[in-house]
Amino acid sequence: MIRTRALSRSFGEKKVLAGTTLEIVRGERVALLGPNGSGKTTLLRVLAGLLMPSSGDAWIDGISVAREPLRAKARLGYVPASESGFFPRFTGRENLLFFAGLRGLPPRESLRQLERLRALKPLESALETPFQFASSGMKQALCLARALLGDPPVLLLDEPTRSLDPEAALELHAFLATGLADKTALFVTHSTEEASRCATRVVRLSDLQLDRSQASAPPPAFESPQGVLA
């Protein structure tokens, strides 16, 4: 479902990703850990089709993100690291309907999907609030809702609970773990607790580099994340 092979990305002299190889099968929710600056966000941006790899390639559902970015983007939803990217004078609903239109969803289908996404609690109030007055939690919910528009099978989430209070974070964890059961997801986090709550597998970016095979055995703390959820 998500695959990278010998994926490298440099910014000038600085090599951020060095031969990253990763494979995520359908239905897996993988937490990606690593220190700041290790390339987690860069990996997600490459997978989202926003950055070209310097070498190697990545595939979403078998589609190369380097060669067919539009087709790949149609199969994924991306939650970026920043909460910006919305039109400040417009409500959450208006913003989401715009992005749904851009994604090619017919208006009626867009409205139907928005109704379904109300399950994401902070979204309820975010829908009617102009984005400029939305709280961080609302903005985060809008980012997630935007990624879910069009019901893409793959989700890429960059620190999805970064600016949430503990209660809201727990709600989002529950949503990620149960509401997205049919999705394949790769999410970046700094929290081992979050990883163990939401992921079916945890990988460290350093273990994926230089063509080494991906972290086959998760660290002991993450051995049975499903158990935590149960």
Place this chain on the structure above:
Amino acid sequence: MTGAYSFLLRRELRDRYPTRLAIAGELLGLGASLLVYAYTARAFAPRFQGGDYFSYLLIGEATLFAPLALFNGLARSVRLSAQTGTLEAMLAQPVAPWRILLVLGGALLPIELARALLTLGLGALLFGFALAPSAWGTLLSLQLLALPAFFGLGLLASSALLRFGRGEAMLGYLGAAAAIVAGAYFPTDVLPAQLKELAAWLSPFSLLLETTRAAATGGFEPGTLLRPGAALLAWGVLTLPAGLLAVKLAFARARRVGAPFLIT
């Protein structure tokens, strides 16, 4: 994309006219411009060889609203989108970057065409600007025929902004210079020979101005619209593909280089 287009049109309206006071300000500014044109025309009328100087100024101003909006305004929209992060959010969607720019540019057009109509209408209402009823349609047709050419120029300008990360002010100067040299405010006959040549070279601007003035003053048979119309379209055939290619290259470069869109 229709929903996205109407949203961006509403965004443009809301950004420009967030309050009734802003609308009043726009009307006031328009009225002030017309007043300046009327008195300038009155002062210089005896020495102006081209007929009614007020009409000359009025048509020059109104004709270039939409073309200049595409040339400068699209680049401005791109810069604002980059700064608010909406450009990247749009690029993360499965839609080609050039389509995003076309929608951004298209959202400017109804407002600029309405401003042009309002300018001419106020000119007629307050200062006796006379335009034959049949000429309104011709003027609108000319604007539509010129769209591809100016869309192309706007795409070229925006891709330059994306490529270099700066230059919006320069594009503003270029647009203003193009308008002046093309004869928006005075006939190009008074220009030095080299500038006159440049005016001819800036053909989409001068071609649109000349044809519009001819249509407005009645010295224009409907059939003769074909030739300048075809010339305007030919400019579109030239600039639109060039603009689309430039945009494609600019976005491909941004994706390759990995620099965020920092446009100052």
